Amino acid sequence: xxxxxxxxxxxxxxxxxxxxxxxxxxxxxxxxxxxxxxxxxxxxxxxxxxxxxxxxxxxxxxxxxxxxxxxxxxxxxxxxxxxxxxxxxxxxxxxxxxxxxxxxxxxxxxxxxxxxxxxxxxxxxxxxxxxxxxxxxxxxxxxxxxxxxxxxxxxxxxxxxxxxxxxxxxxxxxxxxxxxxxxxxxxxxxxxxxxxxxxxxxx
Amino acid sequence: xxxxxxxxxxxxxxxxxxxxxxxxxxxxxxxxxxxxxxxxxxxxxxxxxxxxxxxxxxxxxxxxxxxxxxxxxxxxxxxxxxxxxxxxxxxxxxxxxxxxxxxxxxxxxxxxxxxxxxxxxxxxxxxxxxxxxxxxxxxxxxxxxxxxxxxxxxxxxxxxxxxxxxxxxxxxxxxxxxxxxxxxxxxxxxxxxxxxxxxxxxx
Numbered sequence: 001x002x003x004x005x006x007x008x009x010x011x012x013x014x015x016x017x018x019x020x021x022x023x024x025x026x027x028x029x030x031x032x033x034x035x036x037x038x039x040x041x042x043x044x045x046x047x048x049x050x051x052x053x054x055x056x057x058x059x060x061x062x063x064x065x066x067x068x069x070x071x072x073x074x075x076x077x078x079x080x081x082x083x084x085x086x087x088x089x090x091x092x093x094x095x096x097x098x099x100x101x102x103x104x105x106x107x108x109x110x111x112x113x114x115x116x117x118x119x120x121x122x123x124x125x126x127x128x129x130x131x132x133x134x135x136x137x138x139x140x141x142x143x144x145x146x147x148x149x150x151x152x153x154x155x156x157x158x159x160x161x162x163x164x165x166x167x168x169x170x171x172x173x174x175x176x177x178x179x180x181x182x183x184x185x186x187x188x189x190x191x192x193x194x195x196x197x198x199x200x201x202x203x
Numbered sequence: 204x205x206x207x208x209x210x211x212x213x214x215x216x217x218x219x220x221x222x223x224x225x226x227x228x229x230x231x232x233x234x235x236x237x238x239x240x241x242x243x244x245x246x247x248x249x250x251x252x253x254x255x256x257x258x259x260x261x262x263x264x265x266x267x268x269x270x271x272x273x274x275x276x277x278x279x280x281x282x283x284x285x286x287x288x289x290x291x292x293x294x295x296x297x298x299x300x301x302x303x304x305x306x307x308x309x310x311x312x313x314x315x316x317x318x319x320x321x322x323x324x325x326x327x328x329x330x331x332x333x334x335x336x337x338x339x340x341x342x343x344x345x346x347x348x349x350x351x352x353x354x355x356x357x358x359x360x361x362x363x364x365x366x367x368x369x370x371x372x373x374x375x376x377x378x379x380x381x382x383x384x385x386x387x388x389x390x391x392x393x394x395x396x397x398x399x400x401x402x403x404x405x406x
Contacts, residue, residue: 052348068303
């Protein structure tokens with residue numbers, strides 16, 4: 001019997017939600033350990049021994065190894081499953097959109113969400129919101145353009161790229177992003193929600 | 204005969220340098236098309252047709268397909284070569300460090316370099332430098348910690364993770380980062396420079 005995975009994560013984090021969506025889709029049993037990152041839960045010596053970069057999610061593989069970085073975890077879990085595209089170009093496209101997500105999407109859309117939902121209304125970081133919304137809007141437009149060509153980000157089939165991009169896109173409208181101008185994107189969100197094993201984010 | 208690759212890149216960009224290092228190591232012939240990103244070379248209709256996200260590097264595969272995102276390009280080129288770790292955990296580690304590079308390293312060390320080298324000395328963005336140097340220094344410390352355990356970022360062997368992290372680490376000392384406190388990191392930089400096909404960055 002394979003070792004059981006343990007996810008060290010925070011339910012309100014989209015990056016952690018990605019791991020949950022993949023495990024649920026794949027029907028893999030796992031334990032979830034909730035880490036309170038707002039109260040330095042990723043800064044303890046125990047946590048830093050698992051992940052010296054001090055971030056959730058971190059996946060305990062059950063054999064003594066720990067894997068951080070949400071999109072690296074998705075790729076690891078997807079190897080040999082239908083969540084990984086079958087051809088070389090499809091695999092490259094999946095990673096293209098996963099790196100896009102971490103560089104051109106998450107730093108704007110997830111950070112805007114963090115500032116809006118988790119910081120006090122008078123916090124100085126609110127000044128960042130106009131720039132974050134402009135850059136995040138740009139990411140949504142790039143996604144809409146791609147979805148005029150293909151139903152899913154790696155091509156014809158649902159993959160880990162869709163999971164990575166769904167995590168913070170599906171709730172962007174709760175923190176100041178208007179999804180009305182993006183009909184392809186809204187149709188894609190609905191296709192992701194219709195996937196087997198889909199669970200809502202527990203925020 | 205395989206189609207010839209064309210790299211749309213900028214010589215002074217570390218993200219583009221990654222692609223060059225991989226192609227040279229693999230001994231794959233390619234064409235290089237220099238794009239002047241400082242003069243909106245990635246904003247032309249022709250460029251946006253290749254990559255709607257408007258960034259270099261973008262790799263033309265020679266069959267009509269275009270692949271953006273430096274680390275997705277590295278992964279694509281490495282499939283089936285010794286630059287890709289042979290076991291599942293090694294492949295996950297490579298991606299772990301490549302996502303670390305794009306999220307926790309490049310936005311600080313590469314951006315500090317951009318502000319220092321490419322913006323006028325009185326530019327308002329200089330105010331960002333103290334924060335960028337602090338966060339970039341944190342990334343260097345995480346790398347030093349890992350290199351006390353392993354010689355390369357995916358484990359025992361040189362891989363695309365080392366190429367991804369070398370791109371902006373090797374020149375960090377030119378833009379205000381002190382590498383003296385990181386002996387393991389400096390020894391790793393020397394091991395990368397000793398790789399077959401190594402070429403310096405043409406900055």
